[in-house]
Amino acid sequence: xxxxxxxxxxxxxxxxxxxxxxxxxxxxxxxxxxxxxxxxxxxxxxxxxxxxxxxxxxxxxxxxxxxxxxxxxxxxxxxxxxxxxxxxxxxxxxxxxxxxxxxxxxxxxxxxxxxxxxxxxxxxxxxxxxxxxxxxxxxxxxxxxxxxxxxxxxxxxxxxxxxxxxxxxxxxxxxxxxxxxxxxxxxxxxxxxxxxxxxxxxxxxxxxxxxxxxxxxx
Amino acid sequence: xxxxxxxxxxxxxxxxxxxxxxxxxxxxxxxxxxxxxxxxxxxxxxxxxxxxxxxxxxxxxxxxxxxxxxxxxxxxxxxxxxxxxxxxxxxxxxxxxxxxxxxxxxxxxxxxxxxxxxxxxxxxxxxxxxxxxxxxxxxxxxxxxxxx
Numbered sequence: 269x270x271x272x273x274x275x276x277x278x279x280x281x282x283x284x285x286x287x288x289x290x291x292x293x294x295x296x297x298x299x300x301x302x303x304x305x306x307x308x309x310x311x312x313x314x315x316x317x318x319x320x321x322x323x324x325x326x327x328x329x330x331x332x333x334x335x336x337x338x339x340x341x342x343x344x345x346x347x348x349x350x351x352x353x354x355x356x357x358x359x360x361x362x363x364x365x366x367x368x369x370x371x372x373x374x375x376x377x378x379x380x381x382x383x384x385x386x387x388x389x390x391x392x393x394x395x396x397x398x399x400x401x402x403x404x405x406x407x408x409x410x411x412x413x414x415x416x417x418x419x420x421x422x423x424x425x426x427x428x429x430x431x432x433x434x435x436x437x438x439x440x441x442x443x444x445x446x447x448x449x450x451x452x453x454x455x456x457x458x459x460x461x462x463x464x465x466x467x468x469x470x471x472x473x474x475x476x477x478x479x480x481x482x483x484x485x486x
Numbered sequence: 487x488x489x490x491x492x493x494x495x496x497x498x499x500x501x502x503x504x505x506x507x508x509x510x511x512x513x514x515x516x517x518x519x520x521x522x523x524x525x526x527x528x529x530x531x532x533x534x535x536x537x538x539x540x541x542x543x544x545x546x547x548x549x550x551x552x553x554x555x556x557x558x559x560x561x562x563x564x565x566x567x568x569x570x571x572x573x574x575x576x577x578x579x580x581x582x583x584x585x586x587x588x589x590x591x592x593x594x595x596x597x598x599x600x601x602x603x604x605x606x607x608x609x610x611x612x613x614x615x616x617x618x619x620x621x622x623x624x625x626x627x628x629x630x631x632x633x634x
Contacts, residue, residue: 270523270528271523271560271562274564276566305566306570307564307565307566307567307570308569308570309570311567312566312567384527384617386527386557386559386610386616386617386618387559387610387611387614387615387616387617388610388611388612388614388615390611390612396568397565397567397568397569397571399563399575440612443612445612445614449615449617450610450615450616450617452617475568476567476568477567477568478565478566478567478568478571479565479566479567480563480564480565480566481563481564481565481566482561482562482563482564482575482611483561483562483611484559484560484561484562484578484610484611484616485527485559485560485562486524486526486527486557486558486559486560486618
C-alpha cells in the first residue's frame, strides 16, 4: 500500500450531499458543491455575521464577538480561498446554535483518500505545525475539554442532533476518529466542526493553529 | 561473481523481511520507506516471515524474530493551515506473540527509538487496530537493536 494521497474539501453549498467528485470536488450529490482546499494557502476561519459570503479577502475579517454571558458558537464559518481571494462560506458548518445552516448535517467537510490506510484516520488540532503543544486558549490552554474547537465525525452517520456538541479538539488526547476502522480502499471521510467562545475568553487572534489529519499506511 | 559492498548507512530507513525455508525469494528488501512505497501491503509474501530487520540511520538495526505475526506501518500527519505541512512522524514495527494477545511494538521517530508492549488490536493510533498483519514463524523471540 503506497501512501494514499489525501484531498481536503469543503461543501460551500447549503445542500447536504456527498462528494462524488472525490479529489476533484465540484458538483456533488443532492446539488452540493465541493471546493478543494489549498492546504498551503487557504485558511479556515470562524467569524461574525458581519462577514458575508463572497467578501473579498481584503474585507474584514470580522471576528466573533465575545458574549456578555454564557457562550456563543461562531456565527459563520469560511474558507478564505486564496486563489479566488474571497471568503467562501461553508453554510452547513457547525450546529444549529450558529447563525447559518448548520445542524444535523453530514456532508460538510471531507477528506478524500485515494487508497487504503493501515489504521483509523484521526483529526486533531495543535498550536502550530510542530504538533508539540496545545497551550493556546483556543485549544483550552492545556485543558483539552476547554478547547473552543468541537468536531464530530460524520463518515458513517449524521450527528443525530441539530445541536450536536462535538468532541473538543486538542492534541492527541482529545481528537476524533474519522472512520470506524482502517480504510480498505479509496473513500471520502466526513466531519463537521464548530467553534464555541465563552464569555470568559480573552480576545485573541491566532493564525498559526492547524487542523491535522493523522493516519497510518504501509 | 563479485558482490558490491553497500555501506550500511545506504540501507537506512529500509526493512528486510526474511522468509521461512530455502526457496527463493528468501528476502523482501524494501526501498527507503521515507521516500518510496514501503511495499509491505502491496507485496504478496508467500511464506511466513522468519525475521524482520529495520535499518536505522545510526548504522544499527532492529531485529525481530520468533513472532507469530508481524506488521509494519508509518504514521503521517497532514496539516490544514499554517503552510499545510506534511510529515512522516514515525515508523512502526510490530510483532505479535504466539498464543497471546500481546504485541511488541517499536516506534522510530522524533530522534528516538523505543519499544513498548500493547494488547493486540491496540497497536495503532489511539490504541486502535492496524491492518496489514503478516504471518511469522513462531519461536523463541528476539526483539532488539543490534549493529547493522
